[in-house]
Amino acid sequence: MVRPKVYITRKIQDEAVARLSVTCDVSMWNEENIPVPREVLAENIREMDGLLCLLTDTIDEAILTNATKLKVISNYAVGTNNIDTAAATKRGIIVTNTPDVLTEATADLTFALLMVTARRIVESSDHLRKGEWKTWSPLLLTGMDVYGSTMGIIGLGRIGGALAKRAAGFGMKILYHNRSRKTEAERNLGITYVELETLLKESDFVCIMTPYTPETHNLIGAAELSLMKPTAVLINTARGGIVNEEALYHALKNRTIWAAGLDVFEKEPISASHKLLELPNVVMLPHIGSASINTRNKMAEIAVENMSRVLANQPPLYQVN
Ligand code: GLV
Numbered sequence: 001m002v003r004p005k006v007y008i009t010r011k012i013q014d015e016a017v018a019r020l021s022v023t024c025d026v027s028m029w030n031e032e033n034i035p036v037p038r039e040v041l042a043e044n045i046r047e048m049d050g051l052l053c054l055l056t057d058t059i060d061e062a063i064l065t066n067a068t069k070l071k072v073i074s075n076y077a078v079g080t081n082n083i084d085t086a087a088a089t090k091r092g093i094i095v096t097n098t099p100d101v102l103t104e105a106t107a108d109l110t111f112a113l114l115m116v117t118a119r120r121i122v123e124s125s126d127h128l129r130k131g132e133w134k135t136w137s138p139l140l141l142t143g144m145d146v147y148g149s150t151m152g153i154i155g156l157g158r159i160g161g162a163l164a165k166r167a168a169g170f171g172m173k174i175l176y177h178n179r180s181r182k183t184e185a186e187r188n189l190g191i192t193y194v195e196l197e198t199l200l201k202e203s204d205f206v207c208i209m210t211p212y213t214p215e216t217h218n219l220i221g222a223a224e225l226s227l228m229k230p231t232a233v234l235i236n237t238a239r240g241g242i243v244n245e246e247a248l249y250h251a252l253k254n255r256t257i258w259a260a261g262l263d264v265f266e267k268e269p270i271s272a273s274h275k276l277l278e279l280p281n282v283v284m285l286p287h288i289g290s291a292s293i294n295t296r297n298k299m300a301e302i303a304v305e306n307m308s309r310v311l312a313n314q315p316p317l318y319q320v321n
Pocket residue numbers: 055076077078079080102238289290
């Protein structure tokens with residue numbers, strides 16, 4: 001029997017590669033911190049039955065033109081905005097992702113970023129490390145209350161729901177906006193559906209938890225930011241393109257909102273000279289939402305399982321298209 005050929009676009013966990021190698025001939029871009037160059041991917045994909053890729057790989061029409069044998073694209077992520085899913089579907093290629101296993105880790109990171117931003121924890125730590133701490137002082141590094149405040153969740157998927165549970169533990173009033181109302185979640189989580197405008201006006205913490213699609217591109221721009229309270233904090237752990245960074249820069253600089261916590265950016269990676277880094281009232285992280293050791297191991301397992309199932313003519317665990 002001919003073994004299917006699979007290409008992995010980055011060095012992933014040895015266990016995952018070993019499992020895939022039982023049934024497939026595996027080639028891999030064997031680098032941890034350098035994405036596969038486009039021309040290397042375009043060349044390798046010609047022979048492949050399966051592609052296991054990351055959110056850093058743009059799988060578009062130009063790449064798929066070469067993918068004449070490809071049956072499956074297994075994305076090592078829940079978000080699949082890096083893949084032209086319509087183009088894949090047109091070619092009969094199954095696209096899969098890794099939801100569920102990263103829900104709690106991503107909700108944890110989102111809440112952590114919220115707390116760090118609200119209580120100025122990075123700034124405080126820097127203050128101490130720079131030797132600027134002179135004395136306890138009534139107004140030194142004072143921030144915003146988390147307990148008892150209002151959270152607004154934009155996008156009530158799995159991660160949004162997991163975030164709501166954390167917010168409930170902190171006595172927060174929880175508003176949400178979603179394309180469709182989720183009445184069962186409203187009952188179970190004690191959350192209230194509101195229009196986006198109301199959410200922006202009333203929330204102390206606006207948390208973006210929606211997938212990145214053409215409809216959510218720049219969903220939060222100057223007009224939306226201007227509705228937020230001057231004491232409000234914006235948290236984005238979803239995708240950078242959902243927020244207009246130029247508009248956010250001005251809102252933060254002019255203090256029309258109080259602060260932002262960002263794990264994602266319009267163009268990643270950002271450089272150390274990124275404009276937002278000039279501002280003290282923004283906490284920025286290098287897209288680590290799902291980055292716990294256990295979660296990343298599970299994501300690799302699911303990505304491999306999705307791939308193996310499709311190549312064995314079985315339905316994958318999670319199919320996107
Ligand atoms: C991470 O951002 C993911 O989509 O899994």
